[in-house]
Amino acid sequence: MNIFYDENMPFAAEFFADLGMLTAFSGRSLSSTDIRDADVLLVRSITKVNEALLKQNKTLRFVGTATIGVDHIDQHYLANREVSFHSAPGCNAVSVAEYVLSALVVLAERYLLTLSALTVGIVGAGNTGSRLSEKLTALNIKHVLCDPIQAEDPADKREFVSLEQALSCNVVSLHVPLTRTGKHATYHLLNGERLARFKDNQILINACRGEVIDNSALLKMKQQGHAVKLVLDVWENEPNILTALIAHCEITTAHIAGYSLEGKARGTEILYRALCQQLGVLPNKQLADFLPTPAISAVEIKQKFDEILLNQLVKMVYDVRRDDAIFRQQINIQGFDHIRKTYPTRREFSSITVNLNNALSLDVPHQLGFNKKLDKKREDHGTEI
Numbered sequence: 001m002n003i004f005y006d007e008n009m010p011f012a013a014e015f016f017a018d019l020g021m022l023t024a025f026s027g028r029s030l031s032s033t034d035i036r037d038a039d040v041l042l043v044r045s046i047t048k049v050n051e052a053l054l055k056q057n058k059t060l061r062f063v064g065t066a067t068i069g070v071d072h073i074d075q076h077y078l079a080n081r082e083v084s085f086h087s088a089p090g091c092n093a094v095s096v097a098e099y100v101l102s103a104l105v106v107l108a109e110r111y112l113l114t115l116s117a118l119t120v121g122i123v124g125a126g127n128t129g130s131r132l133s134e135k136l137t138a139l140n141i142k143h144v145l146c147d148p149i150q151a152e153d154p155a156d157k158r159e160f161v162s163l164e165q166a167l168s169c170n171v172v173s174l175h176v177p178l179t180r181t182g183k184h185a186t187y188h189l190l191n192g193e194r195l196a197r198f199k200d201n202q203i204l205i206n207a208c209r210g211e212v213i214d215n216s217a218l219l220k221m222k223q224q225g226h227a228v229k230l231v232l233d234v235w236e237n238e239p240n241i242l243t244a245l246i247a248h249c250e251i252t253t254a255h256i257a258g259y260s261l262e263g264k265a266r267g268t269e270i271l272y273r274a275l276c277q278q279l280g281v282l283p284n285k286q287l288a289d290f291l292p293t294p295a296i297s298a299v300e301i302k303q304k305f306d307e308i309l310l311n312q313l314v315k316m317v318y319d320v321r322r323d324d325a326i327f328r329q330q331i332n333i334q335g336f337d338h339i340r341k342t343y344p345t346r347r348e349f350s351s352i353t354v355n356l357n358n359a360l361s362l363d364v365p366h367q368l369g370f371n372k373k374l375d376k377k378r379e380d381h382g383t384e385i
Contacts, residue, residue: 002059004035005042008341009066010265011290012042015272019279028239028337032056042066042271045255046238046337050074054081062275066267068092068127068258069209071178086274088267090127092258094348094369096207097131099257100173101368102320103205103231105311107250111229115141115307121166123189124175124208125150125158132173138367139310144169147176148184167194171203178209192217200227203250207257210235215242222248233257239336246328253323254331254339260318261291262348291351298353305364313365317349 001020005012006027013022025034027047035041036056043049045067051074054060063078064086078085108115120136122129125147136143146166150156166172167190180187190204190213198204206213215236222230222245230249235241238255246252258264269287276283296316303309322344330339349369356365366372 001039002037003040003042004038006044006047006066008044008264009042009268010261011287012268014290015268015285016042016275019275019281035060040064040275042268043072044267045069045072046340048072048074049078051077062086062278064088064271064274066091066264066271069177071209084278086271088270091267091270092260092263093127093131094350095260095263095346096128096175096257097135098260098314098318098348098369099207099233099253099320100132100205100231101135102314102318103251104171104203105314106319106321107203107229107231108307109311110250115139115310118171119143119169120171120173121146121161121169122173122175123147123163123166124177125160126175126177128208129173129175132175135368138364163189167197170201171205172198173205174208174212176208176212178211186212188212188214190214190218192221195221198226198228203229203231205231207231207233210238210241210255215245219245219248241331241336243331246331251320251324252327253320254327254336254343256323256340256343259340259343260346260348262287262350265291294347294351296352298355300355300357301365302357310364313354313370314349317352318346 002023003016003020004023004025005016007024008027016022020040027044030047030053032053032055037059038057039059040062041049041060042064044065049063049072060083062084063073065073066088068087068089068091070087073085075085104115107113116139118141120141120143122132122143123146125133125145129145129147133143133145144161144166145158146161146163151160176186176189178187179185188211192214195217219242231251232249233253234255265287272285273283301309327339350371353371354365
């Protein structure tokens with residue numbers, strides 16, 4: 001069996017080596033000729049899987065995308081060809097939520113904001129929005145959820161607000177899929193009219209899909225002097241983005257919010273298990289088999305947990321300013337895809353064990369996703385806060 005996989009899928013060779021012959025490819029430049037002999041095709045979001053890509057292939061049985069989003073996949077075409085399709089819902093939800101939290105920590109420090117005094121409007125309450133909600137709840141940060149699709153689900157007992165209510169919060173964080181048709185289409189959800197309603201002291205974060213915001217309208221608004229603070233990880237027309245918008249942003253990155261090592265590798269693992277199921281093979285590998293030991297794997301907290309300590313703890317794992325600096329320095333030299341391809345290893349909160357030696361710290365770090373139990377073989381790497 002011929003298995004073709006995106007070269008940026010962590011541990012793909014390790015997971016799939018026993019299932020067939022492996023061929024790695026560059027996701028952006030993949031052609032129909034390249035995969036004409038593929039039985040299995042494993043992609044990420046930059047590869048559009050459609051009739052044009054698969055026209056020379058007659059053997060394909062399985063397509064998987066190691067991503068939450070599926071707007072790059074022509075599922076109708078695959079169904080007509082009786083090709084099995086699988087995505088990886090929720091694989092990088094934690095990673096994106098931690099990206100947003102890092103951005104909030106950085107902006108709070110930059111503008112002397114008190115996080116607990118802010119209200120956050122989460123637009124999109126699926127896997128990613130839910131993980132962000134959990135972390136904000138742990139920090140006692142007030143937030144509201146807006147998701148008309150989830151709101152129509154009688155099994156979802158959460159409270160939802162209108163889009164207008166969500167957009168009026170101090171912070172607006174977008175976590176919707178990209179859809180272009182239907183009652184709740186998200187293409188240019190934030191158009192010129194809605195963007196104009198933002199106030200100068202608000203923060204707008206987009207870590208879902210670039211086309212959810214009309215980038216040209218946003219640039220025009222900023223050029224006219226609007227002071228809304230922008231955190232943009234995703235852009236319209238990637239990789240050929242509107243670079244003039246970069247100078248008007250607080251934090252800019254190259255669609256890497258979900259690029260933690262754990263987030264990307266979970267997508268690989270999900271597809272591995274899906275393919276095993278289709279082949280009738282018992283999976284015998286798991287992500288924990290391949291994750292490396294982090295440079296710092298344990299910390300000890302001996303004081304009351306507050307926003308200053310939160311700032312230190314979050315930045316110890318992931319400081320989004322690093323990725324902002326890389327983006328600004330390299331976007332016009334190396335390009336968007338190069339930044340993503342050479343993205344430095346980034347870990348999630350769960351890679352670090354936090355030991356609490358002060359009852360006043362409560363359990364906030366663990367509620368945020370930091371580990372509780374210390375693996376004895378890693379004790380040597382501990383530090384103190």
